[in-house]
Structure formats: structure tokens, C-alpha cells
Amino acid sequence: MERNNFTAVVEFILLGFYELPKLQRLLFWIFLFIYLCIFLGNSLLIVITNIEPSLQTSMYFFLANFSFLEICYTSVTIPRMLADLWTQKRTISLLQCAVQACFFYILGVAECLLLAVMAYDRYVAICKPLYYALIMNHKLCVQLVVVSWILGAPILMEQIYQIFSLNYCGSNKINHIFCDGPPLMKLACGDIYKIEISSYSLALLFIIIPFLLTLTSYVKIITTILKLPSNSGRSKAFSTCSSHLMVVGLFYGTGSIMYLRPESSRSAKSDKILSLFYSTVTPMFNPLIYSLRNKDVLAALRKLLPKFLRS
Template identity: 60%
Template sequence: LEFAISADGDQIKTEKSNTTMLEFVLLGFSDIPHLRWMLFGIFLLIYLAILMCNSIIIVITQTDPALQTPMYFFLNNFSLVEICYVTVTIPRMLMDLCTQKGNISLYACATQMCFVLLLGGTECLLLTAMGYDRYVAICNPLQYPVVMSHKVCMQLVAASWISALPAVIGQTYQIFSLPFCGSHRINHFFCDIPPVLKLACGDTFVNEMAVYVVAVVFVMIPFLLTIASYGKIISSILKLSSARGRAKAFSTCSSHLMVVVLFYGTAGITYLQPKPNQSERIGKLISLFYTVLIPALNPIIYTLRNKDIMVSLRKLLAKVLK
């Protein structure tokens, strides 16, 4: 074994032919230390708001008899995924902002990446299932109770959770099997694929191609299927003779379409653009959108634009305030 001194003076244990790096450092927002307490307060408030709003959605979609439909069953599961998704990244980011220490072990980094990818993939597939649900409801309303039975909904949700698992585990194992022989500083606030791959030495072409393949399967294909569903939906809505019917159909779909565009847009930019073209600062900003800001907006989009949810929420508040 040999010992090499890194640029920042840290001692890293290495082998002559390979590097064993047992710890990384997440730089997070260390380049703007004067804003760390303001960022801590903002992200803490956003995190608590995400937890509270999604928990309320889960409670009302499970307890209100009027919301026992496939659409709200999917929304219930989507809210649960959102809670898990932000919990994988934001608490760690808050701790790093508070302590100004971003040390994270290789295994903790791999675990965080695995869960971020798994939950992100699950969100993509759930959004596709929700798009299919709206397609059947609007384009084939007479067959809707049969096509979207409770059994089918359970199978779609289970498939959303399970389908990404093998690819995510394989992807994570492949990346963390690489030798890391340069800096051990990750210029990001969580262990994401692009910044971790930048630290690997040697040829990472195979890994980058694997990232593209997985991104196409779990981001591009679900997105295209969802857009195709909405193409059919919009075509059917425009054929409705009643203006009120068209307005109601658009209102039930617009919230979901808004979430789809926001989430897929930012995730696609991160995982589908070539590695050399990714600015670390821009990559960090885009990641903030799909890991923090969009999850914060989703409950607002789904509640404020949904009359049934608002009615159920008022009922819940009336019970609580009695």
C-alpha cells in the first residue's frame, strides 16, 4: 500500500494500481458560507412544508370516501414517494449546512445515490400510471371501472416501485466499483451520478452509456408515453360539445401535466446531457429544482387546482378545529 497526498492536504490510502477511497466530502453550498444559515432556514421550512402537505394528502385520500378512486389512489402513493424522496437528500443537506462538514462514507454515498435513483425512477413510472389513468377516464369512460380496477391499480403501483430496483442497484454498484484516484470532493449537495462520475479515474465511457440507457428507459420512455396519453386526452376533450365538460376535463388533467413537465424536464437535463457539458454550478441548481423545489410545488399544484381535494381538506380542518 502507498499513501498519496491530495490537493487539499488530505491523506488518501491507495494501491499502486487502484484507489480505495473510503470517504467523500460533499461540498454542498460551501462556496457561499455567508448564506448558509439563510439557506438552512429556507430548506428546513421547505422540507417541513413538503412533509406536512403530502401527509395531509395521504390522510384525506385514505379517509374521505369521496376520494376512493384510482386517481386519488395514485396521488396517495405519489405523495408517499415524495416524502421518501426529499428525506433521502434534504436532512443530509441541512446537517452539512449546520456543521459545515460534508464528510460522507463511500457506503453512505452509494446508499444515498441508490435511493435517490430508485425513488426518482418510481416517480417517473407513477406519473406514467397516473397519465394512463386519466387517459382511460376521459377516452374510455364506460370501460374505466373495469380497466382501472383496484387490482390493476395495485399492480401498477407495485410495478412502479419494483421495476427500477434491479437497474438502480446495478447502476450504483457499477459506479462505485470504479477507481477514484483524484480529488475526493463532490461538488454537490448529495451523491448524484454526474458529480461522482467526474471523480472516477480511467475510462468511464461504459458507465456513461449505462446512465443514458437507464435514463432513456426510466425517463424518456415514460415521458413519451405520458405525452402520447395527453395527446389522446386533449383530442378527446376538444371533441366534447359542452364547454363545462371541456373545462372540467382540462382541470383534472392540467395539474398532472404541469408536474410531468417540471419533473421530467429537470431530470432529463441532468441525466441525458453529455458529461463534459455539465457545469457543476448549473447541475447543482437543476438538481435543486427536481429534489427540493418541484416536490414543494407538487402538493400546491394538486390541491389548489383540485376541487375535490379542497372540499375534503375543508372537511378535515372542520373536524380538527371542532
């Protein structure tokens, strides 16, 4: 009898913003605008940092990689969200859901690690300026970027395999905007305690540890800045690091609340809002934060845009 009550789930329904039926078209255009801002803004940063000689440093090498990562990260979820808002179909196969969740996690972890690498780069530049060129050489920069991209992949692929190996019975409706672990596990049958503990452990490993490394770098940076003799030196150092701190605060703040909250305090509405912040809103603001608060990038824009418009 128990076996007969199980229905194998071969596809899910992403409910998304189903509770706002009259706003589906408006939401489509809002998210399309956000996605275009993310794509164009980050693409512009990549182009500028690659063609402007004054920006050929490790700091901007990491920034270009971070911008490319942001484009990939948002492309995993937003195009699918746009398609669902436009067609109202909302169905996604089990395999497509697993692939989306897998890439979302791998790229999200890569972003956490790359933010920590960028903090370390600023630490070396401000706290050990005489050794900066020697320590942050091109070979090390490439190695750090590669490690950031691939370090979490094998572990996260194993975790995704475990989540999608669960038995899903009853409802196949995911009350979320994309395929994510917490709302998926709510649909699973049987005991999921071990996978929940594993998920919390991975969140601690790939969110909290990079955050602590980033925080440690900035504590040392701020300590060093406060010891600088001139106000102009302190101002320049703070302006360089403040943009990075804003990105770190937005991304880690919403991400840690989402994945480290106890199950009892979760709700579908709050999960959607938090997910929108770290998967959509923060990537949209990143190009603005890094360009409008960075004098070198602004100077490069002023120099290159007239040439582009004339051509």
C-alpha cells in the first residue's frame, strides 16, 4: 500500500510570483530591465579593465573576473524566471532543476571565495605595499581565480546529487523563484535530517569561512589605514575599500540569513525576498558601486566613452 501511494516526480512547478497574477507582465519587464543592467554594466567593466592600460593591475583583474562571474551567476536564474513570467508555464523537469541548482550553488560559492580573494588583494596592497607587486604577481592571481571557480564544485555536485536522489511524493510545486535546496527539501518524503545537517555544514564552510577571511582582511586594512599620517592617504584607502565592503555586506548578509536560518523561522515569502536580494538586486548594484565609487574607473570611462561615441 505504501508503494502504491508514491508517485515518482519527473517535473516540478516553480510557483514564482503566482500570488501576484495581475503583475506578471510588469514583473517580466522589471526583471528584464534588471538583467540588462547586470549584463551591460558588468560587460562594460570587463571591457574597460581589459583595454585601459591604467587598469592593468591585479585589483582590476579580480574585478573583471568578478563581473564575468556575476553575469554567469544571474544567467542561471533570471532568464528562466523571465520565461516563466511571460509564458506562465512554470514547469521544469527534474534534470533541468538539478542542473540549475548545481550551477547556482557552484557559482554562488565561487563568488564567496572571489570576494575573499579580492579582500586579500586589498590587504596586501594597503598593509604590505612594498611587496604588493611581488606577492600579487600574475601567476598567483590566475591561480587564485581558478581555485575560486572550481574549489567547491565536486562537493556541491555531490550535495545536489543527494538532494535530487530523495523521494519526492505528493505535491511537485516549488514555492520559490528558482530551484533551491531549502524549498526543494520541503517536498521530500522520509527522513531528510542528514541532508539538512550536510547543507548547514556546507553553508558554514563556504559562506562563513570566506566571510571571516574577508572580515579579517578588512580589520587589518582599517587598522593600517588609521595609522596613516595624512588625511588624503586615509581618504584614498577608504574609498578604494568601501565599495568592496558594500558588496560584501549585501551579498553575505542576505545569503547567510537565507541558508543559516533554522527551518522553524522560514517562510516562502521571506525566502523569495532574500533570494531576490543575493541573486538579482546585489549583482545589479555591483557595477554601479565599483564604477561610481572608483575614481580610476570613472576616469577610464570619461576617456573611452567619447572615443566609442565618435566611432
